[in-house]
Amino acid sequence: MLNNIRIVMVRTFHAGNIGSAARSMKTMGLSQLYLVQPRDFPSDEALKMAAGAKDAVAQAIVVDSVYDAVKDCSLVIATTARVRGNDLPELNPEKMAQALNTVAKKAPVALIFGPERMGLFNEDLVLAKYRVTIPANPDYSSLNIAAAVQTLSYEIYKDSCKEQAKPLADDLFSRELPTAKELETFYIQLEQTLKDTGFIIKNHPGKVMQRLRNIFSRAELDTHEMRILQGALASIRRLNK
Secondary structure, X not given: OHHHEEEEEEOOOOHHHHHHHHHHHHHOOOOEEEEEOOOOOXXXXXXXXXXXXXXXXXXXEEEOXXXXXXXXXXXXXXXXXXXXXXXXXXXXXXXXXXXXXXXXOOOOEEEEXXXXXXXXXXXXXXXXXXXXXXXXXXXXXXXXXXXXXXXXXXXXXXXXXXXXXXXXXXXXXXOOOOOHHHHHHHHHHHHHHXXXXXXXXXXXXXXXXXXXXXXXXXXXXXXXXXHHHHHHHHHHHHHHO
């Protein structure tokens, strides 16, 4: 189960944080580290800070985009320190861990962390279904990225050790969920269909699609439901020819 859980670090600025995060992961049984456009990697500093987890650093997978890191994942959760314009439903760390562990029994999942200086951009959040924030002192909530990885990795490991996890509402995460790639394919089909029918006009196409993404994210589609919608879009396109 833990082997299906990815820690995705996006545009990490300090190489030492990669090593520290890898060390934190290894202590909690996690081994899948993905790096999106790291500023300095491979790096001796990363290996130095990894200490006994140099193998985790050596095995890290470097990719060009968040999409490349999570496209085959059935659940993506973003870590944020504050509410963004492109907001997502929030899970607390305990529910985040339970959700990831439940889905990871059947498919890859991902937890993404933003760069040290400003966190994730709105465009980085597009592929995430939920966000998680670590509760902290509201007067000083800044948390080092390696510490954030340690904290949430601990929650994941702690939950994985439970013999019987309490079921989540509606048993959502035990259902078959579409991958990020499958969802993106659906959104592309949806946007093209709505353009063809004249629903989306040139003035604000991005805003319309973002609202539609939020609607479907809140609906929490499983794979079967998404395929029904794809079938409906196909029938609309046939009528529109």
